[in-house]
Amino acid sequence: MNNGKKTPLRSTHWFGLQDRDGFIHRSWMKNQGFPSNLFDGRPVIGICNTWSELTPCNAHFRMIADRVKRGVYEAGGFPLEFPVMSLGETNIRPTAMLFRNLVSMDVEESIRGNPIDGVVLLCGCDKTTPSLMMGAASCDLPALVVSGGAMLNGHFHGVTIGSGTSVWSMSEDVRAGKMSCADFMDAESCMSRSAGHCMTMGTASTMACMVEALGMGMPQNATIPAVDSRRYVLAQEAGRRIVEMVRDDVKMSQILTRKAFENAIRVNAAIGGSTNAVLHLLALAGRVGVKLELDDFDRLGHALPLLVNLMPSGKFLMEDFYYAGGVPAVVRALGELIDRDALTVNGKTMGENTADAPCWNAEVIHGRDNPIRERAGIAVLRGNLAPGGALVKPSAATPRLLKHRGRAVVFTDIEDFKKRVDDPALEVDENSVMVLQGAGPKGYPGMPEVGNMPLPKKLLQRGITDVVRVSDARMSGTAYGTVVLHVTPESAAGGPLALVRDGDEIELDVEARKLELCVAAEELGRRRAEWKAPPPLASGGYQKLYIDHVLQADRGADLDFLVGARGAGIPRESH
Numbered sequence: 001m002n003n004g005k006k007t008p009l010r011s012t013h014w015f016g017l018q019d020r021d022g023f024i025h026r027s028w029m030k031n032q033g034f035p036s037n038l039f040d041g042r043p044v045i046g047i048c049n050t051w052s053e054l055t056p057c058n059a060h061f062r063m064i065a066d067r068v069k070r071g072v073y074e075a076g077g078f079p080l081e082f083p084v085m086s087l088g089e090t091n092i093r094p095t096a097m098l099f100r101n102l103v104s105m106d107v108e109e110s111i112r113g114n115p116i117d118g119v120v121l122l123c124g125c126d127k128t129t130p131s132l133m134m135g136a137a138s139c140d141l142p143a144l145v146v147s148g149g150a151m152l153n154g155h156f157h158g159v160t161i162g163s164g165t166s167v168w169s170m171s172e173d174v175r176a177g178k179m180s181c182a183d184f185m186d187a188e189s190c191m192s193r194s195a196g197h198c199m200t201m202g203t204a205s206t207m208a209c210m211v212e213a214l215g216m217g218m219p220q221n222a223t224i225p226a227v228d229s230r231r232y233v234l235a236q237e238a239g240r241r242i243v244e245m246v247r248d249d250v251k252m253s254q255i256l257t258r259k260a261f262e263n264a265i266r267v268n269a270a271i272g273g274s275t276n277a278v279l280h281l282l283a284l285a286g287r288v289g290v291k292l293e294l295d296d297f298d299r300l301g302h303a304l305p306l307l308v309n310l311m312p313s314g315k316f317l318m319e320d321f322y323y324a325g326g327v328p329a330v331v332r333a334l335g336e337l338i339d340r341d342a343l344t345v346n347g348k349t350m351g352e353n354t355a356d357a358p359c360w361n362a363e364v365i366h367g368r369d370n371p372i373r374e375r376a377g378i379a380v381l382r383g384n385l386a387p388g389g390a391l392v393k394p395s396a397a398t399p400r401l402l403k404h405r406g407r408a409v410v411f412t413d414i415e416d417f418k419k420r421v422d423d424p425a426l427e428v429d430e431n432s433v434m435v436l437q438g439a440g441p442k443g444y445p446g447m448p449e450v451g452n453m454p455l456p457k458k459l460l461q462r463g464i465t466d467v468v469r470v471s472d473a474r475m476s477g478t479a480y481g482t483v484v485l486h487v488t489p490e491s492a493a494g495g496p497l498a499l500v501r502d503g504d505e506i507e508l509d510v511e512a513r514k515l516e517l518c519v520a521a522e523e524l525g526r527r528r529a530e531w532k533a534p535p536p537l538a539s540g541g542y543q544k545l546y547i548d549h550v551l552q553a554d555r556g557a558d559l560d561f562l563v564g565a566r567g568a569g570i571p572r573e574s575h
Helices: 020-030 061-074 097-112 128-139 165-176 181-191 203-214 229-248 258-271 276-288 294-301 318-324 326-337 350-354 414-420 521-530 541-549
Strands: 044-049 078-083 118-123 143-147 154-156 159-161 379-381 389-392 403-411 433-436 468-471 483-488 505-509 514-517
Touching: 044 061, 044 097, 044 229, 061 078, 061 118, 061 229, 097 128, 097 276, 097 541, 118 128, 118 203, 118 229, 128 143, 128 203, 128 276, 143 203, 143 229, 154 181, 159 181, 165 181, 203 258, 203 276, 203 326, 258 276, 258 294, 258 326, 276 294, 294 379, 294 389, 318 326, 326 350, 403 414, 433 505, 468 505
Parallel strands: 044 078, 044 118, 118 143, 403 433, 433 468, 468 483
Antiparallel strands: 154 159, 379 389, 389 483, 403 505, 505 514
């Protein structure tokens, strides 16, 4: 807070100049029909919009932006909308994660280079939320997030279906001969029937919940459905609030403290949130200089119970979660585990926002005395196969497989997997451990969501629905199964995963936090001496920059030169 002192606005260095440069800045803006009084020293609020028809999750953001503008005007601010690259998880190739850091650069430089005093970040699809927060955090201006909201529940043949989660299960049913291809195609429109992002607890919904748990969004920001009129009311209120934040000089670094990240980790455990949240929170913490480590997710979150009964860890969807009470009800249920003094963007503490938060449906949001599953938070595994760590999400796994030893079936890259997974001659059974190499940050590049490898058809036809899978990849937050992810160092960087061969035994023991390749050290040494780094996957452009500078998963897969906040000092004049 500024303790009553009036903080000079950045925008006055553009619009407040009474000279040739000020003339240029104001005059060209006026060609859009802005009246002179908007340049009288009022706060300029940037509305960072990831609207795109190629990002279906965010295709309704023009309407949300208009509501934010109403609120900004009401509070005496001057709203100016600007676009940044939009990452649509469902369309962009080779993977949206490759471009998360690029978008953060777009956001950072757009904010710093323009007459912006505070910013509202419009986020929805998976990577739009972390990329916008990361970029804004590196500027450390007053900022808040307005999420786009989830789609309405899907309905197909009398059954509730959820985005992603039901796709994976129905696809396996088709391959197993349990569902016709025609029915599978019919389910498309039944699943995605309104604006919004995934309505399961996938990465988009998880990150919206993380926004609220971090204090970066207004209460109920995470769960109001995209098409609910209350989503637009919240956007308008956010527009009002950001003007107040600028006047009070409430910067992101005052919200994104260590205790805010600890709150987010605990909420992620309780909601059965995506493993992708680990990468994004680590990267965001790196931008604001908060010391956060991979082991914090295990230490703070693993022992916590699963309280929210949502797909893929349960049966309900985000629409139900909102009606049941949303994130505030979860925070209240977590009680003393949450730091209630953490400041939030509405000017109140987390405790003040949630003190009386009701739970309207105890089947959707359980109490700590009646959890859906005990000790369900993300577990961090280590061992000679993952010296830098790996993750598993117990709430989405098969309990009996959380302690397992089996023979490796190795796929050298995703093309090798697709070519051989349904080969009848593939030596695989229910005790096997499927291993995928070459899918890490450098190796793909971009660390795609392919870690939840579909099971071989011959196993599905026998009724087998899960085996242990290990890779340096990610998986969609909508996915499920006993899937070990983010193995670090990755295989393309020469990590031990690159040394695994068909028939090697792998031991997984989640309770002991162990992931071991049961091969003698001497043999591994011989294999390492024979290992050759894969050829470069890019000779130029952004992909080469990414491969050369991306950090490993245990550090959030940010680019090394982007870590830290660079502030929002006033750049040199352009004329």
